[in-house]
Amino acid sequence: MAHHQNFMYPHVTQHEQRVGNARQHRVSGIQQLWKSYLFQLQSQAPTPKRIVCTREVLYRPLHYGREFHGRISREEADFLLQEGNGCYLVRESQRAHGQYTLGLRFEGVTKNYRLYYDGQHYVGDKKFDTVQDLVADGLITLYLEAHAGEYIAKMCVQSRYEQSPYVTLNSYKRKLRNIKSEKRRCISRQGSKSNSLKSASGSEDGVVSQVSSMDGSITGDLNVHHFEKPHNFKTHNFKGFPWCDLCGNFMWGIIAQGLKCEDCGFSAHRKCSENIPNDCLPDLKYVKRVFGMDLTTLVKAHNTPRPFVVDLCIKEIENRGM
Numbered sequence: 001m002a003h004h005q006n007f008m009y010p011h012v013t014q015h016e017q018r019v020g021n022a023r024q025h026r027v028s029g030i031q032q033l034w035k036s037y038l039f040q041l042q043s044q045a046p047t048p049k050r051i052v053c054t055r056e057v058l059y060r061p062l063h064y065g066r067e068f069h070g071r072i073s074r075e076e077a078d079f080l081l082q083e084g085n086g087c088y089l090v091r092e093s094q095r096a097h098g099q100y101t102l103g104l105r106f107e108g109v110t111k112n113y114r115l116y117y118d119g120q121h122y123v124g125d126k127k128f129d130t131v132q133d134l135v136a137d138g139l140i141t142l143y144l145e146a147h148a149g150e151y152i153a154k155m156c157v158q159s160r161y162e163q164s165p166y167v168t169l170n171s172y173k174r175k176l177r178n179i180k181s182e183k184r185r186c187i188s189r190q191g192s193k194s195n196s197l198k199s200a201s202g203s204e205d206g207v208v209s210q211v212s213s214m215d216g217s218i219t220g221d222l223n224v225h226h227f228e229k230p231h232n233f234k235t236h237n238f239k240g241f242p243w244c245d246l247c248g249n250f251m252w253g254i255i256a257q258g259l260k261c262e263d264c265g266f267s268a269h270r271k272c273s274e275n276i277p278n279d280c281l282p283d284l285k286y287v288k289r290v291f292g293m294d295l296t297t298l299v300k301a302h303n304t305p306r307p308f309v310v311d312l313c314i315k316e317i318e319n320r321g322m
Helices: 014-031 037-044 074-083 131-155 165-198 204-220 295-302 308-320
Strands: 087-092 100-106 109-117 233-236 258-261
Touching: 037 131, 074 087, 074 100, 074 109, 087 131, 100 131, 109 131
Parallel strands: none
Antiparallel strands: 087 100, 100 109, 233 258
């Protein structure tokens, strides 16, 4: 039977077309892991617009610029902020000397926040180098909470770890590590059998050899990747466009957008991190030190039944005859 070529691509064989379709299916599957809804919303959030004070203000703090309007009332601030969404200013409280308020206009409403400074500006947990960055991050959060509050509340609860981007993209790495562990166990079992055959029955050397072979069989049957290990999450300032490895959604904001595991690189929303099991797979790309690390992290990172520091200590003790 004649071999029919692709009508649209006459120089592509049917085999090449099937391979191309399979590759395209895998790529589209990976793309579906990441959800762009929150990313699109962040791009629609209002941008900060500073309301500049046109008069001379005495005793203006050095860490504030021309957005500082001195001691004005809440009503005066509300009038100045009516230019539109994203407008902001800083004023000194009329009730408490030395306390400052950030006035921010969002969707036709003026919001007031107590503003603090300790080398960085903050109104909550996040700290920023400039008031402009603080307002930009706050506008993004306010906009997403207003337009996707229900979606954000459900995205962490409805996410399944087994179907997460982290598990999907790391499945090959886990399989490869399991294969290496299985090979190591087979080699260890073969070594244990040969040692037991060579040992002389009843002699002291034979007892030592049997003990060492027992130790080898015990460690050889261990799969270190079955050990439970919690993730070592820390607040992280992500660069570029960060995505949650659990729910696949965009992590919004300018700084401190979420948490990152310092041992394996797992990135997650703070709320999503509460639903992640103790399944950390440490990577030597992140684990760069030995001392001060827990032993489970070391054995899983180096894929060995015992931490190599323990083997070094045992060897040193034997060399000293202790």
